[in-house]
Amino acid sequence: MCSRDCCSGQTGKPGNSCADKKKGKGLSDEEKIVPTPQSLLYPYEVIQEIADFIVKGSGMRPRIGIICGSGLGSLADIIQDAKVFEYEKIPNFPVSTVEGHAGKLVVGNLEGACVMAMQGRFHFYEGYPLAKCSMPVRVMKLCGVEYLFATNAAGGINPKYMVGDIMLMHDHVNMLGFAGNSPLQGPNDPRFGPRFPALVNSYNKDLINKALEIGKAMGIESNMHVGVYSCLGGPTYETIAELKALRLMGVDAVGMSTVHEVITARHCDMKVFAFSLITNKCSIEYDDKRDQEANHEEVMAVAKNRQKACCELVSRLIREIHAMPPSGTQAAKTGV
Numbered sequence: 001m002c003s004r005d006c007c008s009g010q011t012g013k014p015g016n017s018c019a020d021k022k023k024g025k026g027l028s029d030e031e032k033i034v035p036t037p038q039s040l041l042y043p044y045e046v047i048q049e050i051a052d053f054i055v056k057g058s059g060m061r062p063r064i065g066i067i068c069g070s071g072l073g074s075l076a077d078i079i080q081d082a083k084v085f086e087y088e089k090i091p092n093f094p095v096s097t098v099e100g101h102a103g104k105l106v107v108g109n110l111e112g113a114c115v116m117a118m119q120g121r122f123h124f125y126e127g128y129p130l131a132k133c134s135m136p137v138r139v140m141k142l143c144g145v146e147y148l149f150a151t152n153a154a155g156g157i158n159p160k161y162m163v164g165d166i167m168l169m170h171d172h173v174n175m176l177g178f179a180g181n182s183p184l185q186g187p188n189d190p191r192f193g194p195r196f197p198a199l200v201n202s203y204n205k206d207l208i209n210k211a212l213e214i215g216k217a218m219g220i221e222s223n224m225h226v227g228v229y230s231c232l233g234g235p236t237y238e239t240i241a242e243l244k245a246l247r248l249m250g251v252d253a254v255g256m257s258t259v260h261e262v263i264t265a266r267h268c269d270m271k272v273f274a275f276s277l278i279t280n281k282c283s284i285e286y287d288d289k290r291d292q293e294a295n296h297e298e299v300m301a302v303a304k305n306r307q308k309a310c311c312e313l314v315s316r317l318i319r320e321i322h323a324m325p326p327s328g329t330q331a332a333k334t335g336v
């Protein structure tokens with residue numbers, strides 16, 4: 001089935017399919033003015049085809065999915081027995097356009113668990129609709145993934161946060177949602193999840209607690225926080241007035257990703273663990289004399305410096321998950 005915006009998997013009406021357009025019939029008046037609902041961009045069958053391609057191509061059925069944030073691609077480099085798929089070679093997959101996002105999908109073993117990791121995510125500011133940005137999460141689900149690990153680079157708004165700290169996400173403020181945008185916009189396919197998913201308790205508390213214990217064992221507890229992330233559209237970093245508003249709303253760290261991935265994951269009932277690496281401090285005072293303008297080079301450099309700690313945190317948490325029985329079993333129902 002075709003998943004292009006112009007076709008949207010709806011080939012019933014004459015003049016609506018890609019084939020018709022190639023024959024020169026062009027867009028109908030209706031198509032010219034009605035935008036394609038986001039959820040029609042990637043119908044279930046197309047997601048299934050991509051998932052089959054990955055499962056067959058790797059010979060593996062991953063249980064944990066990882067999305068590497070800016071400069072955190074090394075999270076995928078520690079995967080063993082890796083089968084690597086370049087995004088360009090995966091049917092119907094978008095391409096990564098941002099520095100620090102390599103554009104590779106890595107499937108293999110980490111701490112005994114079968115995982116798949118995205119070395120490169122898709123952002124709204126790249127021009128991709130949110131449903132396209134988070135489409136790989138649904139691919140993960142149909143590959144068999146139960147746990148989503150989403151990581152990001154973010155600016156620290158909470159004045160207690162230092163550059164290099166790790167903030168475990170326990171909630172989010174969906175600014176793109178405030179503006180009327182959602183990866184779930186359009187007709188709902190119940191094979192993925194319900195029309196109106198609840199988002200309280202989206203961030204798995206047991207995984208947060210385990211991560212805090214791991215942080216303690218690693219001796220980095222004073223550099224670890226539990227806080228609220230907010231995603232803005234980007235690609236601009238925030239103005240001081242915007243940062244002040246976010247702080248008033250209870251936001252601790254701000255970025256340009258993750259929230260729509262978490263929404264998509266929760267919609268299809270995946271367990272979510274997410275953290276922000278604080279790559280820059282956001283100044284919320286006009287008279288701050290320090291030169292604190294955010295820039296992507298600094299973001300990447302901090303991520304590189306902290307990649308070892310991030311890799312260790314992720315590895316140790318995956319080791320713990322791997323030791324637990326798969327969900328659905330009686331023992332698992334009482335655990336994470």
Ligand SMILES: O=P(O)(O)O[C@@H]1C[C@H](O)[C@@H](CO)O1
Nearest residue numbers: 069070152153256257296299
């Ligand atoms: O992919 P993430 O959210 O980690 O990347 C952040 C947001 C922008 O893409 C970039 C800005 O420096 O870093």
Ligand SMILES: Nc1nc2[nH]cnc2c(=O)[nH]1
Nearest residue numbers: 153154155254255256294
């Ligand atoms: N929006 C936003 N994204 C970031 N990614 C890394 N740092 C920042 C920041 O300060 N703001």
